[in-house]
Amino acid sequence: MNDDIQTVLYSEATIQAACERLGKQLTQVYRGKNPLVICVLKGAVPFMADLIKQMDIYMDIDFIDVSSYHGGTQSTGAIELVKDVDQDVSGREILLVDDIVDTGRTLAYLKDLFQDRGASSVRVCMLMDKPEARQMAEMQADYVGFNVPNEFLVGYGLDYQGKYRNLPYVGILKPEIYQG
Ligand SMILES: O=P(O)(O)OC[C@H]1O[C@H](OP(=O)(O)OP(=O)(O)O)[C@H](O)[C@@H]1O
Ligand code: HPA
Numbered sequence: 001m002n003d004d005i006q007t008v009l010y011s012e013a014t015i016q017a018a019c020e021r022l023g024k025q026l027t028q029v030y031r032g033k034n035p036l037v038i039c040v041l042k043g044a045v046p047f048m049a050d051l052i053k054q055m056d057i058y059m060d061i062d063f064i065d066v067s068s069y070h071g072g073t074q075s076t077g078a079i080e081l082v083k084d085v086d087q088d089v090s091g092r093e094i095l096l097v098d099d100i101v102d103t104g105r106t107l108a109y110l111k112d113l114f115q116d117r118g119a120s121s122v123r124v125c126m127l128m129d130k131p132e133a134r135q136m137a138e139m140q141a142d143y144v145g146f147n148v149p150n151e152f153l154v155g156y157g158l159d160y161q162g163k164y165r166n167l168p169y170v171g172i173l174k175p176e177i178y179q180g
Helices: 012-030 045-052 105-116
Strands: 005-010 036-041 060-067 080-083 093-101 121-129 143-147 170-173
Touching: 005 012, 012 045, 012 093, 012 121, 012 143, 036 045, 036 105, 045 093, 060 105, 093 105, 105 121
Parallel strands: 036 060, 036 093, 093 121, 121 143
Antiparallel strands: 005 170, 060 080
């Protein structure tokens, strides 16, 4: 699997340092607030696991699964709710945790969903922000690990056709992998 990678953009150590920095920041923001921290499946699993270990606060966690890429490199535009959260979000301070904001469509869908359900706040923590790909200009994350180039990335949760999520770093695939 590692042989399929052309370039490593963010090493394991660089990602862990970002988790530590974000975790400290979020500890200050949420101390005493008992937030509901929601992991956006599946891509955010490695980031969620590392981030929450760096947050020294009481919290609840939950999981939601929405999908728009269906395995390929282009957003299909239509967001599908595959699995909802288990908990009532009304009156809760929500922190959405995801691996990447790209076009912004997933984030727009999720913010609307939780605001409509009466959350008292909805903030967003993304490991990566790809600003050049944004189709919804107003969609910004509140806390971001890295601004990334406008390339299709894999690793640390990000997949191509369901694979590469388990790489401990983020990189770019060799072109021949896309060409089959
Ligand atoms: O800003 P956008 O263009 O909407 O893209 C961002 C979303 O795309 C990816 O999820 P995907 O829909 O591929 O599901 P996955 O996490 O299960 O891979 C990623 O994890 C984000 O949730
Ligand atoms: O760059 C990406 N790679 C994998 N999945 C994604 N979902 C949005 N952007 C990306």
